[in-house]
Amino acid sequence: MIERIGYRIFSQFPECCCVSRWIPERDAPGEGKQGEEIFRVSEMIEVMTESQPAVLARQVQSSIVKNVISAGVADKCDGLVTSTGNLNLVIRTADCAAVMIYDPVLEIAVNLHVGWRGVYSAIIGKALDKLTTDYNSRPQDCIVAVSPAIGSCCYQVGPEFRNYFDAAFLTERNGMLYFDLKGMINTQLIAAGVPPDKIEISAHCTRCSSLQLPSYRRNFTRNRIWNIIKIKGE
Ligand SMILES: [Zn+2]
Numbered sequence: 001m002i003e004r005i006g007y008r009i010f011s012q013f014p015e016c017c018c019v020s021r022w023i024p025e026r027d028a029p030g031e032g033k034q035g036e037e038i039f040r041v042s043e044m045i046e047v048m049t050e051s052q053p054a055v056l057a058r059q060v061q062s063s064i065v066k067n068v069i070s071a072g073v074a075d076k077c078d079g080l081v082t083s084t085g086n087l088n089l090v091i092r093t094a095d096c097a098a099v100m101i102y103d104p105v106l107e108i109a110v111n112l113h114v115g116w117r118g119v120y121s122a123i124i125g126k127a128l129d130k131l132t133t134d135y136n137s138r139p140q141d142c143i144v145a146v147s148p149a150i151g152s153c154c155y156q157v158g159p160e161f162r163n164y165f166d167a168a169f170l171t172e173r174n175g176m177l178y179f180d181l182k183g184m185i186n187t188q189l190i191a192a193g194v195p196p197d198k199i200e201i202s203a204h205c206t207r208c209s210s211l212q213l214p215s216y217r218r219n220f221t222r223n224r225i226w227n228i229i230k231i232k233g234e
Contacts, residue, residue: 001027002047003211007100007145009200016102016109017230020147020202021048024212028223045090048226054088055080059113063121065130078113079127083135085233090226094214095206097149097185098227099124101194103131105141109229116157119184120164128192139193144200147227148213151205152180155217 002021010018045054053071057080065079071087074080080089089111091098096115102108112118112127131137152171157179161170169180169187182201189199206215206225214223 005148005202005204005211007200007202009143009145009198010102013102013104013143015107015232016104017232018100018102018145018228020098020225020227022214022225023223025214025219025221025223026212028214028221044226049088049090049228052088052230053086054090054228055082056090056092057111057113059092061113061115061117063118063123063126065110065112065123065127067134078118078123079110080112081108081110081127081130081134083108083231085231088228088230090228092224092226093147093149093206094216094221094224095150095155097181098147098225099185099189100145100147100227100229101127101131101142102144102229102231103135103137103142106135106137107231108135108137109231111227111229114181114185116161116164116179116181119181119188122188124185124188125192128194140195142194143198144189144194146182146185146199146201147225148202148204148206148209148211149181150207150215150217151182152178153205154207155179155181 004021055068064077066077091111091113099112101110128139169184171178206213
């Protein structure tokens with residue numbers, strides 16, 4: 001019932017686990033009583049993290065990134081950082097991207113919730129700056145996986161986006177404007193110093209992939225992809 005994808009770039013670092021898990025839309029109940037039941041967060045934590053300690057961000061489309069050391073809810077933030085082993089960092093998405101970063105030299109894990117507001121407010125650069133300031137981490141050492149997210153095939157936006165982003169990340173088709181969120185994320189990672197060959201971006205578009213990923217744009221679902229990164233403990 002639960003699908004998952006892993007990330008090839010993490011296979012060289014078995015001490016760190018990075019995965020995206022979701023209930024395919026065909027199995028996800030709609031709104032209403034049954035939906036509330038299956039999407040109760042406490043149960044979902046059990047299922048998605050296999051009952052291991054987890055931190056969930058109460059995501060608010062900000063650029064706030066927090067250091068976390070124990071299980072629970074990190075209030076009002078969109079980024080989690082830890083050097084604690086056996087602690088799942090969870091970012092839940094349905095069209096936005098999770099940007100999962102690992103520094104294998106210092107063994108630090110990061111999980112970011114990045115939508116258009118995230119790239120606009122530069123959460124990626126701020127998170128990597130924080131790693132440098134708080135841990136002495138170097139962006140060139142980091143590896144990054146970017147989860148499935150809405151692609152430029154489907155991410156229709158309003159004309160105001162021309163005021164926010166460079167034209168290179170906007171495409172016009174049939175009089176409508178489309179935003180390349182993943183392209184923008186890739187550019188910001190590279191600008192922050194992450195080598196291009198250490199970045200893996202899922203090609204799946206949440207809205208149109210055959211994987212039946214949760215997509216808010218497609219059907220206003222409350223279902224989410226659970227994007228999880230964890231440093232394995234002793
Ligand atoms: Zn698409």
